Amino acid sequence: MRELTEQDIDYISVGASVLGSGGGGDPKVGRLLAKSMIQKYGPVNLISIDELQDDQYVVPVSGMGAPTVSLEKLPSEIELTNPLQELERAFGKKADVIIPIEVGGINSLYPVGAAAKLHLPILDADAIGRAFPEAQMETFHLHGLEPEQVAVGDEKGNVALLKPIDAYWSEYMSRALTVQMGGSASVSDYFLAGKDVKGSVVNGTLSLAREIGEILMHQEDYDDVFKALLDRLNGFELYDGKVTAVTRETKQGFNFGTAQIEGLNNYRGKTFNLEFQNETLVAKEGDEILATVPDLIVALDIESAFPITSERLQYGSRVKVVSFPCDPQWRTPIGIETAGPRYFGYDVDYLPVEELQGKEK
Amino acid sequence: MRELTEQDIDYISVGASVLGSGGGGDPKVGRLLAKSMIQKYGPVNLISIDELQDDQYVVPVSGMGAPTVSLEKLPSEIELTNPLQELERAFGKKADVIIPIEVGGINSLYPVGAAAKLHLPILDADAIGRAFPEAQMETFHLHGLEPEQVAVGDEKGNVALLKPIDAYWSEYMSRALTVQMGGSASVSDYFLAGKDVKGSVVNGTLSLAREIGEILMHQEDYDDVFKALLDRLNGFELYDGKVTAVTRETKQGFNFGTAQIEGLNNYRGKTFNLEFQNETLVAKEGDEILATVPDLIVALDIESAFPITSERLQYGSRVKVVSFPCDPQWRTPIGIETAGPRYFGYDVDYLPVEELQGKEK
Structure with a gap:
């Protein structure tokens, strides 16, 4: 205590x-x-x-x-x-x-x-x-x-x-x-x-949140922050990009929306999408799925490494989009049924972000 | 009992x-x-x-x-x-x-x-x-x-x-x-x-409903039924007419709508409206108000004298529209505030149907 x-x-x-x-x-x-x-x-x-x-x-x-x-x-x-x-x-x-x-x-x-x-x-x-x-x-x-x-x-x-x-x-x-x-x-x-x-x-998740907060607030070099975050949460960088369009609608007590993101740096020439219902549900490059719920998909400010929540994403936001594996409880059959892509209306099977990113950590 | x-x-x-x-x-x-x-x-x-x-x-x-x-x-x-x-x-x-x-x-x-x-x-x-x-x-x-x-x-x-x-x-x-x-x-x-x-x-309102039902089901001459109903409920005939248009919308758990009615018999050449939110709220001839809540406004089938509820009103319905005074409890200041025309968004003061119809019963 x-x-x-x-x-x-x-x-x-x-x-x-x-x-x-x-x-x-x-x-x-x-x-x-x-x-x-x-x-x-x-x-x-x-x-x-x-x-x-x-x-x-x-x-x-x-x-x-x-x-x-x-x-x-x-x-x-x-x-x-x-x-x-x-x-x-x-x-x-x-x-x-x-x-x-x-x-x-x-x-x-x-x-x-x-x-x-x-x-x-x-x-x-x-x-x-x-x-x-x-x-x-x-x-x-x-x-x-x-x-x-x-x-x-x-x-x-x-x-x-x-x-x-x-x-x-x-x-x-x-x-x-x-x-x-x-x-x-x-x-x-x-x-x-x-x-x-x-x-x-x-x-231990409040302690984990504290630890992540400390990483974000005390690193000087932003590349280090991204690396430290990915390491701590076993995550993957999906892409860097600039938000070129956001649609957003509040209905039935939720924020629904989509952000269109044009690739930057190593991802130049590619177009990505984030789709959200309060939480980001799916990250795509064109029709290809990069990550889905129940894994976590986060847009980090490319300058500060601080996350930009779905309701804050706007035209011109420069982001690094990353994904972190969810807790194993969400990867059981009932976990995927409850919060996997099909529940949210996507006609795809859930694949862990490690598999979608073609590597195991 | x-x-x-x-x-x-x-x-x-x-x-x-x-x-x-x-x-x-x-x-x-x-x-x-x-x-x-x-x-x-x-x-x-x-x-x-x-x-x-x-x-x-x-x-x-x-x-x-x-x-x-x-x-x-x-x-x-x-x-x-x-x-x-x-x-x-x-x-x-x-x-x-x-x-x-x-x-x-x-x-x-x-x-x-x-x-x-x-x-x-x-x-x-x-x-x-x-x-x-x-x-x-x-x-x-x-x-x-x-x-x-x-x-x-x-x-x-x-x-x-x-x-x-x-x-x-x-x-x-x-x-x-x-x-x-x-x-x-x-x-x-x-x-x-x-x-x-x-x-x-x-x-005594279940007994009253029973009594009214008996009047409706056992009279042979429809003119007698109308008269008996008006007498029993101290009501007024507003007009006879034919429904020429109905708009109806279910939203927020209510039926909202309007029926437009062209006058028949003694009312030929006049145009009337009924406006409802589940219950009929207002009966009008053009802009002139004939009766409003909390008084009761009812469209009776001109053939059978049976009422046609707002959700049953349709193009071609031939109706006699009548109004009955509400219980005196609804004519107090709080009664009118609670269920009078202003509550329902009409910018008019409540006047008892007896006054609107220019006669006391």
């Missing part, structure tokens, strides 16, 4: 923008929120999965909605903690530990804000190992843990307690309410005993 | 199509449902407000959604009773009596289906005295009774327990879920003690 410092939060914020850099909400929102809540309510302890006791109750707190909305609409305190407290009432038990549902984007630090207010520790783990756009895309679901009761709350004080028939209906119902609530809302979708959490999450 | 017979149900079904004939769902759906549930589970007793005890708990059961959807998607048993049972759990009490939320359209008999299954009596009253399209448009709201907890369920078994900040958010959240659930869902939005129900509902 250790207390999260301001520097930890800065690092995690930056690292999370790599792990959810297809989108997942602007991590700056999470950083701002976490810091202000810690200032107001006191520090938050990070505990490792080994410190988690079997009979402790673990509850996720996350923001749902289209990331472009979150930039303008900061979560309120009431929104942040109402869903968790609603679940406590529904289950008749108290939460002991808060867990991020995803380590990418805003949701790495959003739950730290709730943890500060409720004086609870936060678990050094998450239920994705990156960010994904839909609520059923959680490792809990891959292990047969379905959301029994799901609480959704907004900044006005509205709360809904959902009892969905499965993880997909958890997504459909939460999303409908989120859209109605103004495009962003707070969600707590599980109430799990520590023993069920062990083995059904991705471990 | 008396047992509802098959004939009662036929009459109520027909009468309800007059009291919600702007829309409110096809009453045939309610009739079919009520009869099949009574056949399966046994009879339902109708009790009067005088028979209701102060400490009995009264719970509404209603169908929500766009009426055109309900024609194809009959409510399932699980959908019918899940929301009420969810409220019983949430309040930790058992329901004693079921009440229709509105007497118009499908929702006069929809709750009879639930009453049969749960072996509960149904109250001879409702919370509108006609049909209205939105959930906050209930007499409970006019009397300061706000929905504390609202349950919404679908035929798949999904259930949501909402805790809205006010009656409007009850509508917004229920509607968002209803749309997501396929366009129709079942809702129980109050859990009230008998003493609170007395004085905050419209009394």
Whole structure:
């Protein structure tokens, strides 16, 4: 167990923008929120999965909605903690530990804000190992843990307690309410005993985000940063390029869109595409697939090596597009069914980025 | 207290199509449902407000959604009773009596289906005295009774327990879920003690619907039927006409639309409009308003005197358009604010149909 410092939060914020850099909400929102809540309510302890006791109750707190909305609409305190407290009432038990549902984007630090207010520790783990756009895309679901009761709350004080028939209906119902609530809302979708959490999450991911953030913020030579990132995450450089067109649409509570990218440096003369639904789903050169979900695809600023999230990509952005292998839990049949390319409407089989890039690391 | 017979149900079904004939769902759906549930589970007793005890708990059961959807998607048993049972759990009490939320359209008999299954009596009253399209448009709201907890369920078994900040958010959240659930869902939005129900509902409305149904089904001379209806409901004939155009759109869980009607008989040479959001909101001749919500506006088939609901109006329909005064509770300042023409976006003050028609009855 250790207390999260301001520097930890800065690092995690930056690292999370790599792990959810297809989108997942602007991590700056999470950083701002976490810091202000810690200032107001006191520090938050990070505990490792080994410190988690079997009979402790673990509850996720996350923001749902289209990331472009979150930039303008900061979560309120009431929104942040109402869903968790609603679940406590529904289950008749108290939460002991808060867990991020995803380590990418805003949701790495959003739950730290709730943890500060409720004086609870936060678990050094998450239920994705990156960010994904839909609520059923959680490792809990891959292990047969379905959301029994799901609480959704907004900044006005509205709360809904959902009892969905499965993880997909958890997504459909939460999303409908989120859209109605103004495009962003707070969600707590599980109430799990520590023993069920062990083995059904991705471990150490807040520490990983911190480590990646530190790499990004302390390297002087950008080539070194790219190399250090690829090394740490076993990733691949897909190409360098300049964004020549972006289409983007907010609908059904998501940001959908495509970025067209003309190759630079060694990739001059080639045309690439990134397609996203909050998160980048597919990287292509013409019709050839370079990488797909569930592997992570990230556009890094070619100058600073900082990621540019899908909602920030714009005409003229000069990017190095890289891909990192997802957690092995996502490469199982149910993992690929849940978050592979076919789920998102692409008529292709999932191939790990290592195979698509023709080399094993 | 008396047992509802098959004939009662036929009459109520027909009468309800007059009291919600702007829309409110096809009453045939309610009739079919009520009869099949009574056949399966046994009879339902109708009790009067005088028979209701102060400490009995009264719970509404209603169908929500766009009426055109309900024609194809009959409510399932699980959908019918899940929301009420969810409220019983949430309040930790058992329901004693079921009440229709509105007497118009499908929702006069929809709750009879639930009453049969749960072996509960149904109250001879409702919370509108006609049909209205939105959930906050209930007499409970006019009397300061706000929905504390609202349950919404679908035929798949999904259930949501909402805790809205006010009656409007009850509508917004229920509607968002209803749309997501396929366009129709079942809702129980109050859990009230008998003493609170007395004085905050419209009394005797199932009996009234029965009476109107009997008038419609047993008169031989159609002129007599029109006259008997107008007499019984203190109504006014607005015009006779033929529908020459209908625009209709299902969006946000409602049927929106306009019918253009060319005058017939004494009204030849004049052009009229009906505008509806599930229920008919306004009847106009050119720009002149003939009647508006909260008064009831109904298009009756000129041949049979049976009402033609807004979702059934079509090119060539020959109609007599009539208007009936609403319950006095809707003519208070909060009643007009809640369901008057300005709420629906019309820049006109509400005038009772008696005044618009230039005569007092």
